Amino acid sequence: METLDVTLGPRGPAPREPGRVASGSFAAPSMADDDATQRPTEPDEDDLDRAMNAYADGEDQAFARIHAVLAPRLQRFFLRLGASTRESEDFLQETFFRIHRARSSFAAGSPALPWAYAIARNAFSDHIRRTRRSTSLLGALFGSWTHERAVQGPDVEHDATEAVDRVRVALDRLPPNQREAFVLLRFEGLSVSDAAEVLETSEGNVKVRATRAADAIRRALKGDGEEP
Amino acid sequence: MTVPRRHDFDDIPDPFAGAPLTDAKSPPLAMTPSATRRNARSRRVAAAAAAVLLEFGMLAMLGRRSTDGLSARWVLIAIGVPLASSAALVFAAAAGRVRRGLGVATIALAFALCFATIIATSAAGDGSYAGMRLCLMGGMMAGGVPAMIAFSALRHAFATRAFLRSSAFALACGLLGAATIRAYCPNDDLVHLLVAHALPALLVTTVGAVVGARLTRA
Numbered sequence: 176m177e178t179l180d181v182t183l184g185p186r187g188p189a190p191r192e193p194g195r196v197a198s199g200s201f202a203a204p205s206m207a208d209d210d211a212t213q214r215p216t217e218p219d220e221d222d223l224d225r226a227m228n229a230y231a232d233g234e235d236q237a238f239a240r241i242h243a244v245l246a247p248r249l250q251r252f253f254l255r256l257g258a259s260t261r262e263s264e265d266f267l268q269e270t271f272f273r274i275h276r277a278r279s280s281f282a283a284g285s286p287a288l289p290w291a292y293a294i295a296r297n298a299f300s301d302h303i304r305r306t307r308r309s310t311s312l313l314g315a316l317f318g319s320w321t322h323e324r325a326v327q328g329p330d331v332e333h334d335a336t337e338a339v340d341r342v343r344v345a346l347d348r349l350p351p352n353q354r355e356a357f358v359l360l361r362f363e364g365l366s367v368s369d370a371a372e373v374l375e376t377s378e379g380n381v382k383v384r385a386t387r388a389a390d391a392i393r394r395a396l397k398g399d400g401e402e403p
Numbered sequence: 404m405t406v407p408r409r410h411d412f413d414d415i416p417d418p419f420a421g422a423p424l425t426d427a428k429s430p431p432l433a434m435t436p437s438a439t440r441r442n443a444r445s446r447r448v449a450a451a452a453a454a455v456l457l458e459f460g461m462l463a464m465l466g467r468r469s470t471d472g473l474s475a476r477w478v479l480i481a482i483g484v485p486l487a488s489s490a491a492l493v494f495a496a497a498a499g500r501v502r503r504g505l506g507v508a509t510i511a512l513a514f515a516l517c518f519a520t521i522i523a524t525s526a527a528g529d530g531s532y533a534g535m536r537l538c539l540m541g542g543m544m545a546g547g548v549p550a551m552i553a554f555s556a557l558r559h560a561f562a563t564r565a566f567l568r569s570s571a572f573a574l575a576c577g578l579l580g581a582a583t584i585r586a587y588c589p590n591d592d593l594v595h596l597l598v599a600h601a602l603p604a605l606l607v608t609t610v611g612a613v614v615g616a617r618l619t620r621a
Contacts (some may be wrong), residue, residue, distance in 0.1 A: 193594050207519075231439060231440045232439055232440055232441070233436075233439035233441065235436070238534070244426070246424075247424050248484050250424050250425060251420075251422060251424070254422050255417075255419050255421045260422070260423070264425050267425065273559070273621055275437050276437050276559045277436075277437075277440060277559045277560065277562065277621035278437060278439065278440075278558035278620065279437065279438040279439055279440050279443035279560075280443065280557075280561070280562070281440075283440070290562050293562040293563045293621075294562050294621050297562070297620060297621065338416055339416050339417075339418040340418065342415060342416055342417075342418045343418035343419075346418070357412070358413065361412040361415060362419070372563055373563065375563050375564055384555070385412070389411070389412050389415060390590070392415050393414070393415070396415070
């Protein structure tokens with residue numbers, strides 16, 4: 176059994192995240208134009224692709240570069256999917272372990288970011304499945320336990336009034352498949368085709384899910400208070 | 404539903420943009436080396452060679468049939484149709500086009516029909532039952548062992564669509580086993596072909612798809 180002991184450092188101030196993910200300055204990728212399947216790569220993504228190629232070829236020093244680019248993105252991805260900060264650190268560690276274990280299967284020349292997101296999603300969904308199984312067993316034995324909180328993670332003030340809090344609440348209420356599609360397209364900057372690959376579904380499905388999620392969030396922002 | 408366009412989601416703010424994150428510095432690593440591309444490639448070549456050797460070894464041990472027997476068309480119908488239909492269902496279920504329950508139910512029905520045929524032919528004292536056990540066991544071995552070798556060589560290899568990909572490998576191994584047994588077995592009875600040749604391939608495909616998906620998922 177291979178082991179990867181990734182010791183995460185103490186939680187410090189929020190580092191500047193590489194890439195373009197920033198509140199209010201993000202431009203969503205095109206989904207309807209001719210270049211719908213083209214994802215504009217960024218310098219750090221090109222570096223990530225090169226580093227991942229080197230890592231897959233056995234250059235262990237490349238891991239530092241991979242970690243520098245992926246760690247903040249993936250941790251935010253887990254937070255957006257509904258994990259708490261502590262859970263997101265665990266998922267991050269699990270994801271890097273899986274990346275290490277699967278590095279030989281990374282196809283040369285292919286983009287590393289969707290591949291890493293797919294592994295991260297696998298780690299997250301495996302945890303959800305395990306949690307759901309164990310909580311439903313506990314629930315059957317000891318009555319209804321706080322299943323929803325165990326699965327969904329973060330503390331959310333449901334009477335939040337600010338826009339970001341409303342978005343957070345709305346995200347929390349979305350069905351997982353809609354939330355994943357929306358998060359990947361809006362916040363993680365993946366193209367529709369990359370998101371479809373990560374979610375193992377069709378591009379049309381991704382568009383439908385993301386649009387439904389956006390509609391539900393907009394309703395929440397307007398204060399309709401409807402369940403998505 | 405309208406197709407979303409560029410900037411369509413820009414009005415929705417990111418609640419986690421400023422979330423405090425773990426230190427982004429590269430962590431200290433303590434790990435045993437995982438397989439690199441070169442290791443994986445040689446492991447897969449070795450696995451393929453081992454699978455082919457196994458088939459030839461089995462044929463050498465059992466012996467090759469001397470007659471051509473039944474026409475290829477009937478063999479294709481007897482083995483190909485149930486295999487192709489089960490494989491199509493497995494793939495469709497993996498791709499999400501039909502509900503997995505339907506796929507599982509249909510495959511279970513195919514198994515039930517095959518087992519019912521075994522019981523019926525054995526009760527009737529049909530001659531085709533005589534060589535069935537050897538073909539069943541041989542087919543499962545000739546298909547199952549290569550599948551196990553393939554999945555061990557492909558461990559944690561698929562980040563996406565692990566079920567679909569492992570199903571394809573399992574189907575290939577099932578067909579390989581069926582072909583090997585077909586090259587040995589002189590019995591051309593259609594019931595025998597369906598039960599003793601198609602059933603092991605079906606079993607290898609379905610069990611391999613499920614087990615392989617767990618083993619090959621990254």
